[in-house]
Amino acid sequence: MSILPVLIFGTFALLFMAVAVISFVMFYQRRVIAHQLQIQQKEEEMQRELLRATLKAQEDEMQRIGKDLHDDIGLKLISVKNKVIGGLMNIKKETDEANYLEQAKNDLEAIRNEIRSISHTLYPSALDLNGLSFALEKICKDLNGYEGIKISFRLVGEYKKEKREAEITLYRIALECINNAIKHSCATEINATIHYTAQNILLEISDNGNGFDASDLMKQSGLGLKNIQSRAKAIGAELKFESSKSGTKVSIKYFLLEQKNQ
Amino acid sequence: MRYTFFLACLSSATIILPLTVAFIRAKSVFQNQRLLSFYLMNHFISEVITISMALNKMRNLETMLFFSFIEGILVILLYKSVIEEISIKRFLTILLPFYILGFLGVYVFLDFKLFIPSFTYPFHQVVMLVPLLLFFADRMKRMNEIFLSENPMFWITCGFLFYYSGSIFYFALHDTLFIDYPAISKNGWLIHSTMLVVMNLFLAMGIFKIKKA
Incomplete structure (x- = not known):
């Protein structure tokens, strides 16, 4: 048997093994990186979910406060304002008492507007409607x-x-x-x-x-x-x-x- | 014979390529720069001396063996400094005296009396494959750190792997080829030269990948 085929075949076999080792390592790295990317994506998704849940809880709380301000405190302020108006009707105009009540009525109106504005910011009802x-x-x-x-x-x-x-x-x-x-x-x-x-x-x-x-x-x-x-x-x-x-x-x-x- | 010699000179000359790249990248950041430079210098000097000896019709096989011995030590030290896994590092610490003693032992007891060294080279080539494979094993544990193609040592290791695995058979059959089949010996030398060129190209690529300071 000639030695040349042995030499060529042996060399190619070893070279093939070298290529196989390098390819395996590169393929393995690609897989590891893909796997890590997947984990990273999942972690990001989880973080996003957590952020969503936090923002939703915050939004719900703001909505609740907004509604309370609008429905509860707003109505109470109207009731106080009506009482002031009732008081104004029962006293003489241009007196000190009437001026105080007039001032109180205007202040109540301003407070009500302020609370309305805050409640609309907290709970934008226009958005839902x-x-x-x-x-x-x-x-x-x-x-x-x-x-x-x-x-x-x-x-x-x-x-x-x-x-x-x-x-x-x-x-x-x-x-x-x-x-x-x-x-x-x-x-x-x-x-x-x-x-x-x-x-x-x-x-x-x-x-x-x-x-x-x-x-x-x-x-x-x-x-x-x-x-x-x-x-x-x-x-x-x-x-x-x-x-x-x-x-x-x-x-x-x-x-x-x-x-x-x- | 002239053709073989020309081929040897040509393939040896390709060492200039990684040396040039190393010179351009002299101010680069690479922890193993010194060892790599020693390796390239050893490679270059060995090629110059052995070719000069051949030109003067002097026997250069022992000189080549001496430079291969130095090369082996440098390769093991290089990988010992590159590899991070402690257990693999320890293995390389044991491999170094094993290689030194083994190389000298094989040469003294088996090759000393032979006209052409037939056992020392294959021993050297096979031992050299160990740190290369260990490098890949080490990298596989740190796959997420850096893309392999961006790691200079990956290219350098590929070059070594192609050269050492591709020339094992040639060196194992060296004496038989030289004495009994001188015509086929030329083909063997062609394989070795090709592997040398491939290794030098990979070394140049690896050194090119080293980041600038």
Whole structure:
């Protein structure tokens, strides 16, 4: 027997084994990484679920307080106000007592309006009754002219009712963004736009204020950005901040198809 | 004979490739840079000396063996410093004296009286496979840390693995080929040269993957 086939066959057999070892190690790593990715995804999903549950509990509590304020304290204030009005009818006008009661009636009215406003923020009944688009339009109308800022709303596409959890989250994010713009941006104009497409809902809040550095703000605490981020994460929405010296734009994209598939 | 010699020179010259890459990446961050540099220098010097000896028609087999012995020690030390698993590290600590004693023992008792060393080279090649396989075993325990293709030692190990496994048969049949089948010996040398080129390419790739400082 010639030695050449032995040499060639032996060498190729060992080379094949070397290739097999390398391929096995690479394949094994791919599997390990895929497995870890799967675990990571599950952990992220669990975290999101936890966040959702926390936000839901918070939302329920806010809703309960809002309803209590509106139905219980609001009614009691009306009752006190009616008693004051009754008292006013029984005393002479233009006296000190009448002036005190008149003042008390006005103060009660102001308190009632304040409580109504707080209760509507805590429990946006417009959202449940007429949907996100209407609730946002209403809040923009209510806030328009506040501190001299022009606040406008625009609906693009046809409104479609979505899950309450998604609508309330988008509503809260929009409110937080408008609130931030009013408080920190020195803007004279705020625009809220909601786009409805077959695939997603895109909410955009822009202002013509002096902008901010998002990365700097994220490091600090107590500035609603973290709150906005965690709310967006809870519903699996994509959040984008664009800021320059000529203004800020916050975009939140909520994917409809993905949610339906879940 | 001239063809074989030309082939040997050509394949040996490919060591310049990893050396050049190592020179470019001189300021890189790699914990085993010194050992790797020693290995490349040893490789380069051995090629220069053995080829010079061959050119002057001098017997260079023992010189090659000496450099292979140094190479073996450097490879084991390199993997001892790379491997993180303590039990595998301990195994390599035992492997080093085993290799030194084994290499010298095989040469003195089996090959010393032979015209062509027939046992020392295969022993060297087989022992060299051990740290390489242990490196993969160690990496398999740390799969999540880094992608293998991004690890310089992965490429270097692949190069060594191809070279040492691919040339075992050639070295095992070295004396038979040289004495009884001189015509076939040329083909054996071709296999060895190819493996050497492959190893140098992998070494260059591995050194290229080392991150810059």
